[in-house]
Amino acid sequence: MRELNEVLEDWEAVIGLEIHTELTTLETKMFCNCKLTHDDEPNTHVCPVCLGLPGALPVPNRRAIEYIVKAGLATNCEIQKHSMFYRKHYFYPDMAKNFQTTQGPVAFAMHGHLDLEVTGRGAQERPACAFGEAEAASLASASAGAVGLSADLSRMAGEKGSGEATGGALAGLSSYDTASLAMAERHADGSYTVPIRILRIHMEEDAAKMVHVGGEEGRIGGAAESLIDYNRCGTPLIELVTEPDLRTPEEARLFMEKLRRIFVTLGISDCSMEKGSMRCDGNVSLRRRGSTKLGTKTELKNLNSFKALHDGLAYEICRQAEVLEEGGEIYQETRHWEPSRKRTVVMRTKETADDYRFFPDPDLAPFDLTDEFIERCASEIPELPDAKRDRFERDFGIKRADAEQLAGDPATADFFERAAAGLSGKAAQTVANLIVNELTGYLNAAGAEVTLATCGIAPEQVASLARLLAEDAISSNQGHEVFALMAETGDDPAKIVDERGMRQVSDTGALQAVVDAVLARCEDQAQQYRDGNTKVLGFLVGQCMRESKGTGNPKLFNELLRESLS
């Protein structure tokens, strides 16, 4: 198979994502009062409602509606005041009622967008030919409707009998499809920004969790027995569907990362891809550059990490290109990404479209959200990652990439703000460096149980360490050492440095004495330097460091040596 960058020169990948997020921070399920849990004993948080027992009725969780409204507002969606729940029918043991309660053509949030900044190596996945006017035609021919992202959705949108906002919201849908296309803007350094449109975010309930024991691994077919845990059944779930505006795996990864940062900041979910509380399916098809005819798409599952999302899509793009270049045909099918073998395999083929027999759920009255409700949700939205990134960059003068990373997680951002309080420029950047490199590295190494909140490292300690570094009181190598000692002992960095005599000597008088002693001892090397071999300076600085037992400021040694030898 050819390399991704090569393939994308010839082929355009049209990618759309469907992202499910469990609202894990809610206390109770979507339609009953059962507690939301991840790890409790199976089937300990169930009731007639989430078990779908005869006669039970759903009552919507008001807080879940608040959460989805916030998610919609934070992703620039229009909040639909009038919407309702529908029933989506299919038979499977993980669906207690054999229908899923989900939303119809009108979702709580519709027609949003997120702007991606694609920089560095990832930006090179989108070839130069994929910018400008060609892109407008590409986008116009790949709206959600054209791709058939959700055939049921289109069908429902076409039906007049839903009783939902006639005209209004649905009329908006069609005008939206052709307006404000997601044109990428390319910068001189090869980086670019691109708006990715969001078709909708709707509310639904999760199914139960199934465990298949024996037989083929993890599949119901051939399993000796299949166990069902209804603790998860009825978990509030929001599904975000993008327009197929994404063109590279990198963009898909960045979109997912960005969305995750927003949802974590909103506090609506723990957004754990590992635990499955945030799950992403990728739809991808290829077409020749310049073509406006869409290819057949495949749907990718098991993209349960950012890396899997990127690599799975990249593989699938290359696979499709190979098939097409060999004159083969792409089948509309669902494929499973196998990270260990770095390939996708067929899960099921969609020969006929499923008929889910959608109709409005008569047990749930239509929603009429008030302006006050929406305004209150808006007022509760904290500063979002983009705004925070811009503020960090502006107010603290730190690098944009660092600002982006710090702003992406509320706890980290808060930590940074406290550690960098009153600082700017070099000192603030030093704080940022310590958090982005030292602290994050430390937490990653410490395992999942240790978090920023529980690791015992205070912002004041990091600020203190940053001051020592910014003042050149210690070298960056020493900084690394002090950080480790600080994490281990909980002591203040200044105390550690003093107790261990690590403070760099920056007194030029004392340092000059060291320089003089070294030059006296190393006459040969001194002469070599005078003869033009400047490389030898490093050796002499090293001798000075050794002479000073590591406490001298290497930069000052450098300067003093040059002066003495000139």
Place this chain on the structure above:
Amino acid sequence: MATSFDALTAAQLAAGVASGTWSAVEVAHAALDAIQAREAEVQAFVQVNPELALAAAERVDAARAAGEALPPLAGVPVAIKDNMNLTGTRTTCASRMLENYESPYTATCVQRMLDAGCVPVGKANMDEFAFGSSTDSSAFHPTNNPWDTARVPGGSSGGSAAAVAAGMVPLSLGSDTGGSIRQPAALCGVVGMKPTYGAVSRYGVVAFGSSLDQAGPFGRTVEDVALAMDALVAGGRDAYDSTSQEVAPSFAQAARAAAEGLAGRRIGLVPAFMDAEGLTPEVRAGVMRAAAALEAAGAELVEVDLPHVDAAIAAYYVIGPAEAFSNLARFDGIRYGYQEPGCTTLAQQSARSRAHGFGAEAKRRQMLGAYLLSSGVYDTYYYAAQKARTLITADYATAFAQVDAILMPATPHAAFRHGEISDPTQMYLSDMYTISLNIAGNGGISVPVGLGEDSGLPMAAQLVAPAFADERLITFATVIERGCAAASGEAVLGVAPAFAGKGGELA
């Protein structure tokens, strides 16, 4: 001197228990005796639960002995339709599918009757999953009309109606999706009320058509039905049913208000209904007796038109089956209910459990619903039905701008014989007068108006009120009840003669 249990109303029984004339346990025994003496001929019950009944009665007696204030229906035996969950009983929906299904919780409407002091004696027979108008589609046995055991009691709440008409209980609960309370009440000569959709919680009542279903009471007098209604709405809106609404418990008061007469009140008659093909002369005469009673009390009779009501049956047989298809999808033989033995795959097990667990009518309605909701025909049927629903609802609203209530037949004819109507579509037509209320959501009550001159069987009139004006139904029905009694010289229609005094006595 011993008093026959079946001669007493719920109001009288509760008063007797409260005053100490009888203990609740004595009343429960009398009810169980009455059931035992009649059940072989009537077959109103799917289960009789003596232990449950006596335990509840003992609690009432203990409360009285402790000097506690008794709730309004303390010690009154009640039969529960078998699509309502009640812990300690099976909830079978008269289906093989749920033959052994133990209720894991108690429905709100049942709980409210219990809270009012009622003593549950058993679960009443019904058409399977409430699909029918005869109770003949029960998977277990038919129920016989106490007025003529060769005839059906109507349905789907046929067991609930027959138990009251035969004097086995003074009160029962039923559910009404297209007439399933009002039609059997009419055919059995008892009072049956379908409140406005949302007035009574649906939580725990096994759903048939979620936008149509409404639970309500049967009794032999309007006053008893009023007392049951007060019990059902006491406690306010049910937090477990998001479509339920707060209703004031003013029904007993509304019954008393009948004494004030109906001066200034306007009652609508729909000419198209009174002249409809299929309406028997004796039913028409019965409705006119009711009209005369209302007029005699001072009400003015006014003609009103419901121009789109003809579409109600068609709309109903789209919406009802569509919702039923959805609601009954959960019965797949996996978690509970009938499970076909010996299956080797999941698909086989679901398919065979459903094929053999459901009866013919239940399968017919689900297949119809699955078809009506499928993507090719959705607009043709489901959307058209919703449009008809909007128009019919508007028709009623327009009519109620002119009148306080509308009087109409409850059924086109008296009780029919078992097996007399074998064509399902003919059976569907027996609901022609009741269905439009479920479509529009309004409440209605079926009240006896004496016996038919041709058949000698009970005749009834139906009153319809604006949404959430159900207390009016009680006032007007009380006037009809008294007017017809005065005209015929008898108190009320009461227990079917063949069963009156046939067992169950209170000392």
